[in-house]
Each structure stands twice: as C-alpha cells, then as structure tokens.
Amino acid sequence: MGARIGLVGLGTMGSALALNIAEKGFDIAVYNRTASVTDTFMASAGALAGRLTPAATPEALVADLTPPRAILIMVNAGAPVDAVIASLLPSLAPGDLLIDGGNADFNDTRRREADLRAKGIRFFGMGVSGGEEGARHGPSIMVGGPAEAYEPVRDIIEAIAARYEGDPCAAHLGPDGAGHFVKTVHNGIEYGDMQMIAEIWGLLRDGAEMTPDQASEVFAGWDKGPLKSYLIEITAKVLAAKDEASGKPMVEVIADQAGQKGTGRWTLIEALKLGLSATTIDAAVAARSFSAAKAVRVAGDALFDAPAPAAPPAANELGQALLAAKIIAYDQGLTLLAAASSNFGWSLDLARVAEIWRAGCIIRSALLDDISRAVRAGLPQGQLMFAPAFADRLKDGIPALRKTVAAAALGGHAAPALSAALAYFDQLTHAHGTADLIQGQRDFFGAHGFERTDREGKDFHGPWAMARG
Numbered sequence: 452m453g454a455r456i457g458l459v460g461l462g463t464m465g466s467a468l469a470l471n472i473a474e475k476g477f478d479i480a481v482y483n484r485t486a487s488v489t490d491t492f493m494a495s496a497g498a499l500a501g502r503l504t505p506a507a508t509p510e511a512l513v514a515d516l517t518p519p520r521a522i523l524i525m526v527n528a529g530a531p532v533d534a535v536i537a538s539l540l541p542s543l544a545p546g547d548l549l550i551d552g553g554n555a556d557f558n559d560t561r562r563r564e565a566d567l568r569a570k571g572i573r574f575f576g577m578g579v580s581g582g583e584e585g586a587r588h589g590p591s592i593m594v595g596g597p598a599e600a601y602e603p604v605r606d607i608i609e610a611i612a613a614r615y616e617g618d619p620c621a622a623h624l625g626p627d628g629a630g631h632f633v634k635t636v637h638n639g640i641e642y643g644d645m646q647m648i649a650e651i652w653g654l655l656r657d658g659a660e661m662t663p664d665q666a667s668e669v670f671a672g673w674d675k676g677p678l679k680s681y682l683i684e685i686t687a688k689v690l691a692a693k694d695e696a697s698g699k700p701m702v703e704v705i706a707d708q709a710g711q712k713g714t715g716r717w718t719l720i721e722a723l724k725l726g727l728s729a730t731t732i733d734a735a736v737a738a739r740s741f742s743a744a745k746a747v748r749v750a751g752d753a754l755f756d757a758p759a760p761a762a763p764p765a766a767n768e769l770g771q772a773l774l775a776a777k778i779i780a781y782d783q784g785l786t787l788l789a790a791a792s793s794n795f796g797w798s799l800d801l802a803r804v805a806e807i808w809r810a811g812c813i814i815r816s817a818l819l820d821d822i823s824r825a826v827r828a829g830l831p832q833g834q835l836m837f838a839p840a841f842a843d844r845l846k847d848g849i850p851a852l853r854k855t856v857a858a859a860a861l862g863g864h865a866a867p868a869l870s871a872a873l874a875y876f877d878q879l880t881h882a883h884g885t886a887d888l889i890q891g892q893r894d895f896f897g898a899h900g901f902e903r904t905d906r907e908g909k910d911f912h913g914p915w916a917m918a919r920g
Contacts, residue, residue: 453517454480454504456607458525459535460553461492464579465525467586468552468611473502475610480504480515509535513542520547521604523577528555528713536563545571548600552577554714557595557628557635557721564596564627573600576627578634580812581613589613591812592621593637593804595630595797613811620807625797632721632791633804636784639718639732641682641813642711643780646735646868648686651773653864654855658763663700667691669766677844678774680816709739718787725790728878730871731780738867761862764854772855775848776872781822782835783875789833802826836879849876 458469461483472479473496481503483489489505496503506512513520520543524535532551539549549572551560560576567574575596579586592612594601601608601623612621624630655661655669667690674683692701715736722729741748763769785801792799805823809815825838835841856873859866878884890901891913900910 453515454478455517455521456480456604457482457506457512457516457520457522459483459509459512459522459539460525461488462525463583464553464586465523466492467583468523468525468579468590469503470496470499471587471589471611472607473499475607476502477607477610478502478504480506480512482506482509482512509538510542513539518544518547519603520544521550522548523550523552525552528553529559532559532563536567540570540572543572546573548573548575548603550575550577550604551631552579554578554634554638554712555631556713556717557632560595560628560631568597573597575600576631577608578630578637580634580637580808580814582813585613585811585813589620589811591637591807591810591815593630593633593807594621594623595625595628595632596623597626598623612807615806615810618806620809620811622800622803622807624804625792625799628795629792629797629799632795632797633788633799635714635717635721636788636791637808637812637814638714639729639787640780640784642715642718642735642739643731643783643868643872644680644682644777644814646738647731647773647776647780647872648682649738650859650864650866650869651769651855652686652690654763654769654859654866655766657864658761658858658862659766663690663702669770673770673773676770677817678770678777680818681813682816706745707742708745709742711736711739715739721791722783722787725787725794727783727787727790728875729783729787730875731776731783731868734867734871738865758861758863761858761864763858763862763864764851768851769855771848771851772869775845775852775876776869777816777818778841778845778848779836779872779875781818782841785822785826785830785835786833834879836876845876849873852876 455477457480458465459482461481469479469481493500493503493505504515506515524532526532526535536549555576564574575594578593579590581590589612592608608621609619612619624633652666655666667687670683670687674687690702694701694704697704715732719729719733719736788799788801802823805819805826809819821840825835825840831837836845852873856866856870893899894901894913895915898916900912902909903911
C-alpha cells in the first residue's frame with residue numbers, strides 16, 4: 452500500500468505542510484530536487500518519520516503513491532512549477548491529481564488546469580496562508596479548480612486546515628484560478644494592513660516620540676479590542692523584542708527595506724485590468740518599492756529640511772484611524788473579488804471567503820465575523836463600507852483618520868496607505884466629484900464627447916468644438 456499523497460518541494464512551507472499532513476495521520480511521500488534537503492528533513496521529522504516516505508526522483512515519488520495519485524507542489528511560482536509538472540507527467544496516468552500550493556499567478560493556474568485537463572490529469576490551485584507556523588499547525592486554505600478534483604483529497608485538506616469554532620478554514624471556492632486569485636487578494640489586503648500599521652508605528656515613534664516598548668504596549672492594548680488581529684498581535688511582539696547581540700530593541704537593528712514576492716503587485720495589476728480602485732494596496736506596494744531605494748532616501752533626507760514637528764493624535768484616536776483604514780482595505784479587497792468572480796464566472800461565496808480567513812491566515816481579525824454577516828445580508832451598492840455595521844464604525848473613525856493623515860502631512864511623516872484609504876473613502880462618499888472638468892478637457896483636446904446632467908445621451912460636445920470648426 453503506497454502513500455496517500457505526495458509532496459514536491461521541502462522548503463519552509465513544504466516541509467511544514469508535510470509534517471502537518473503526517474501528524475494528521477496520512478502517509479505522505481516527499482521529494483526535493485536537492486537530495487540533502489530531503490535527508491535533513493527526514494532526520495528532523497522525529498516520531499512522524501514513520502508516515503513519511505522519502506523519494507530520490509520524481510519517478511520514485513509517483514511510484515510510492517496509491518493510485519489515483521495526488522501530488523502537492525510547493526515550489527516557487529512561475530517556471531519552477533512548470534518544470535516540476537513536466538518532470539512528473541511521464542510517470543502519471545489519467546485521473547491523477549496535481550495541486551499547486553504555492554503563491555501562483557491565477558492566470559498561470561487557469562492555463563495549467565486547462566492544459567492538464569486535456570491530458571487527462573486533474574489539477575487545482577490551492578492558496579495557503581499562515582506562514583510557516585500556519586502551514587505546520589493549521590493554515591487557511593483557498594482551493595480553486597474542478598470540484599471533482601478536490602473531493603478525493605478534501606479530507607486531507609480539511610484535516611490540516613486551521614479551525615474556527617470547529618469549522619475548518621478551508622473551502623473549494625470555484626473553478627480554475629479562483630483559489631489562487633482569492634489568495635492573491637488576501638495578500639494584497641495584507642500588504643495594505645501591514646503598511647498602515649507601520650505608518651502608525653512611524654507616527655508613534657517620530658511624532659509621539661514613543662520607544663518601541665511604549666509602542667508595543669499601545670498595540671498590545673489594541674489587540675484586546677476592535678482591532679484584535681494577528682498582525683496587531685505580532686506587531687506588539689516585534690516591538691517588544693530585544694536583539695541579543697546589541698541589547699537594543701530588535702526593530703532598531705532591522706534595516707528599513709521591505710521585501711516583496713509579487714502578490715501585492717499582482718493584486719494591483721488585476722484591479723487595474725478590471726477597472727477598479729485599490730488605492731490602499733497600490734500605496735503599500737509603492738511603499739515597499741520606496742523602502743528598497745535606501746540611497747535615494749538618504750540623499751533626499753540630506754537635501755531637504757524636515758518640517759516643524761507635529762504631534763499626532765492621541766493613541767486612542769490613532770487606533771480609531773487604523774480601524775477605519777482597515778475596513779476600507781477590506782472593502783477594496785471584497786470589491787475586487789466580486790468583480791473578478793463576475794468577470795471569470797466563478798460565483799465566489801464572499802461570506803465563505805471571510806469565514807475561512809477567520810483563523811490560520813495572516814489577515815485574520817475580529818472583523819471577519821462581522822464581514823461574513825454583512826456579506827450574507829447583502830452589501831449596499833456592493834460596498835462593505837455601506838453595510839450598517841461598518842458605516843457606523845466609519846462615521847466614528849473617519850474623523851480620527853482625517854486628523855491622523857493631516858498630522859502626518861504637517862509633520863512630514865509619510866503615510867501613503869492611510870492617506871490613500873482616506874482618499875478612497877472621500878471619493879466614494881462625494882456625489883459631485885471633479886470628473887466633469889476632466890471630461891471637458893478630454894472633449895476639448897480629443898473630441899471624446901461627454902454626458903450631460905440635463906439631457907439623455909453620451910455624445911455631447913462643448914462650444915470649443917464649434918470654435919475649432
């Protein structure tokens with residue numbers, strides 16, 4: 452009798468998932484291109500080694516599995532996934548299943564599913580969130596692909612997933628690339644949330660002149676209220692941590708240069724393709740790019756004088772501001788998911804998406820129960836912001852967000868994501884905007900035409916057209 456499932460790629464996430472699967476009682480065969488990695492993994496597996504079968508080649512991995520075979524691929528996105536698929540295909544038979552559990556571009560997932568289906572091989576994409584700890588002990592899992600491909604391994608996926616009040620944080624969300632798209636948007640929201648938290652830290656540090664320990668206490672307090680979330684929790688822990696080598700707060704010895712793996716950028720790209728605004732995510736992605744330009748920032752700091760100090764609002768108001776901005780970030784993410792679902796014919800259950808984010812994933816927060824309920828009740832105009840429970844919170848929080856953004860601007864504290872969240876809110880809550888002038892300009896230089904407020908039709912022109920004629 453062979454193993455129930457195979458896994459390719461024993462990096463941080465792959466090795467954690469393999470141990471999670473074994474711990475839940477499933478026999479699993481594992482393969483890594485570098486054999487020494489497999490050896491090290493097996494040596495560290497301890498009591499779980501009995502459920503693990505190491506394979507020296509892709510062919511051996513397939514041979515170690517019980518047909519119909521199921522293989523989870525955990526390698527870097529892009530060409531490495533295609534290379535693994537190509538190495539496995541000669542040994543597979545019709546009805547076998549491949550699963551891409553990495554952070555994949557959903558467009559690649561759609562292509563792979565169609566190509567493999569034509570060869571008789573089942574395939575689905577599986578977004579996994581929770582980092583190494585989540586992968587080992589229970590992540591949030593977002594599956595996209597044929598429903599019939601998911602069912603044979605559903606028991607494994609639900610067994611290894613996080614639980615929220617007994618409910619597994621795993622679900623089949625739709626066909627082809629649905630799961631990976633939802634994971635991409637999850638990460639986009641994560642980018643925005645992390646950036647806004649970092650901006651609040653900057654205001655506490657540079658505006659309120661708090662030490663990391665003092666700021667840690669602020670965040671720890673917020674984690675006991677409406678802002679309760681995984682990211683707020685770990686922010687308090689990061690700020691409290693000390694560097695053993697120097698004795699300094701850990702955050703003071705970490706270079707302010709943030710990395711990114713592409714999912715935030717993918718979220719933004721897809722939003723633009725769908726004609727939607729994701730300003731908070733846009734600002735967060737741009738902020739990470741700015742963080743990498745350290746030499747430029749140092750030169751700019753030396754060239755221009757800083758403005759006079761401007762004290763930020765009190766900590767309680769900063770918390771209100773952060774909560775309001777967080778709601779706006781979720782609004783952008785859900786709007787994008789709804790648009791993609793309609794565009795690609797996925798029929799995404801957005802309430803279920805919110806539910807499987809309640810545990811295991813990076814953006815898990817106290818807000819998600821309320822988000823799920825609001826979605827099931829129906830979002831006015833499709834906007835989370837307009838749902839009564841969230842509209843009331845925004846009415847309380849937006850004044851604090853305005854004060855926070857204003858204080859940041861006056862004091863020269865960069866707060867691009869908080870500012871973008873406020874701008875998004877203002878644009879969606881002003882019936883009379885400024886696009887009338889833009890349409891006039893477009894008609895003036897390009898004869899593009901415009902709609903009028905007092906007549907039906909779309910092809911009106913201004914008096915400048917007659918003057919040109």
